[in-house]
Amino acid sequence: MGGLEHEGAVGYGRPPVSSRFVKGRSGNPAGRPPRSREQKPPYESVLGQTFTIRDDGVERQVTAIELLLLKLAKRGLEGDTGVSRTLLGLIKQVREEQQASEPLTIILVSVEPGSVAGALERLRMATKLDPYRETARMAIEPWVVEAALERLPAPLAPYQQRIVVDATRMPKKVRWPQWWSEPP
Template sequence: MSGNSGEDDTGYGKPPRATRFAKGQSGNPRGRPRGRKTGIPYDAVLGQTVTIRENGRDRRVTAAEAFLLQLAKKGLEGDGAASRQALASIEHARAKQVLRDDMPIMTIVRSCVAPGSVTPALEPLRMARKLDRQRPTARMALEPWIVETALARLGSRWLTREEQRTVVKATRTPRKVNWPEWWTELPE
């Protein structure tokens, strides 16, 4: 080792003196290139068009619109956080004058559903149909295909006569169902 220890030492965290940055000189002399984006590319991502499916039909919308539609849907389904965020987004858009006067008025319908209720899911899945479309509390009737599928899943288990009567009453068109051989409560 040489006599002037400390100045020429090299090793971990101590690069050779010749390769060290000079005092007062930037480590990045040319700096960031011009035109380089520094922020998160929200506009590039949310401006892309995506395909969504509404009521069985495909529709092309921006990713931002699809995101807001999904947020509003979750809010209407009872998700409180999504509901608050959707309302905040609408207020923010109004404040920025994004919503113009020439845009059509949209109606948001909120439907309250009891926790655990499957009734609102039955119609979109085409598993059941409301018997009276005008009444929100109308009775639902099961479609024949779902009854047949459910009966096939029973296997060797049979339903009681009372359970059979209930299934026949709950079926929209019981005459169209292919009832199993063991079935005793046939529709009139």
């Protein structure tokens, strides 16, 4: 700006020559401090925290991982198909790991006649087509159909496929297997 400028000038953007970086010498000669082996990654400290939730009027402690899975399950049951597919993939992965390490245990539970429809509605596995009739027809949710098809040991016959399509609430949302021949 019209003034004289010399090499030793000090000011904004021009630190004293003695404190400037020297070529070939590190700006951090001590280097990064070593990481402690006991130090947990940040996600472990977050996911290990406990929270208090109220389940049917009873308070209980859950970890952040359990809380996250409960929230995802709730969204899946509310009809979020993306979350449902993700959860089904996780469940499948966990089951495969468990089957490799543990023997299979079968638990029989008996229910009263007529209580199955109410249980299916409560679990959001099926929807009553006429909510005002006690004996109304039920329609199976798409995510349940997908999960059941993954577990089949052999493909269904075409007449069986038609029954499944007719019993599904939103058949166009189901990812049908490649062998499926009956269109929704």
